[in-house]
Amino acid sequence: MSSHSNTSAVVLRIKLCQWLLAACAFVLAGCQGMPQAPTLKQMDVNGVSLAYVDQGSGVPIVFVHPALVDHRVWYSMGESFAKTHRFIAFDQRYFGTAAWPDKGERFSKETQINDLATFIRGLNAGPVHLVGWSMSGDTVLTVALRNPELVRSAFVYEPGGGIEIADAAAAKQLGDDAGATFGPVAAAIKSGDQAAAAKALIDGVENKPGSFDAAPQTVRSLWLDNARTLAPMFSSPASPPLSCQQLAQLKMPVAMARGALTRPYFGILAETAGRCIPNVRVIVAPQARHLWPTDDPRSFEVALRTFLASQ
Secondary structure, three states: OOHHHHHHHHHHHHHHHHHHHHHHHHHHHHHHHOOOOOOOEEEEEOOEEEEEEEEEOOOEEEEEOOOOOOHHHHHHHHHHHOOOOEEEEEOOOOOOOOOOOOOOOOOOHHHHHHHHHHHHHHHOOOOEEEEEEEOOHHHHHHHHHHOHHHEEEEEEEEEOOOEOOOOHHHHHHHHHHHHHHHHHHHHHHHHOOHHHHHHHHHHHHHOOOOHHHHOOHHHHHHHHHOHHHHHHHHHOOOOOOEOHHHHOOOOOOEEEEEEOOOOHHHHHHHHHHHHHOOOOEEEEEOOOOOOHHHHOHHHHHHHHHHHHHOO
């Protein structure tokens, strides 16, 4: 081998070592920069203790989780929002990993509405921006209607119910798709299989079989931690839906968002609410389904920040 070849080999080895060191440094930096689970706080709310996280300073944003999860579902964007706002996310009653104060008999929409309003008052932070998703969508809208002094704005992604559908054809389509979405969940609950019920719910709301199994282990664990809430949720008393006349009374800025690929059930609810709310900002997320905030938290954050900046 020539001296030129030897020199080239040495240079190549040096470069390889440099590349490996750079890669190692990048990985280590990434590990050190990963967001850590924030310290949990507790607040007494209507006779129960609810866990929550409270990070950053400035105008508060309260993130209200959907079904089958808890405050941890918002961790992926919490560190970012805490740099510009006061980021707050809490566990609704019966959600999370804490022991229940009873057997779940107080699980209801009205309980969630009252707990959210009391929680906001307990923050002593003035009016807040509210973010709701699915199960918490109509909760956020109802709190904004009943307690407008507590709410600066509301950002709702695909309400999971609680919206009156006056059009007969749309109501039938909604009911048919609800059966397809939630029928398998109800069957699994009846059989006593919480894990199967959780899997059926995720695959159903995504309208994409295999969605549960395809999710990261950390996300699947979060769903399974909260699978025990499905039985009381499905057996809880129904509340009167919000009418178009009621939604028209909302005076604060409201965003109503939905995914372009979402199933008819969620699309009909979001579109109906959007038509009733005055001066609403309608957002359609390209390529998104019902789990958009989990599947692509960065683009969800961009949409939310754009809405907040427009006020």
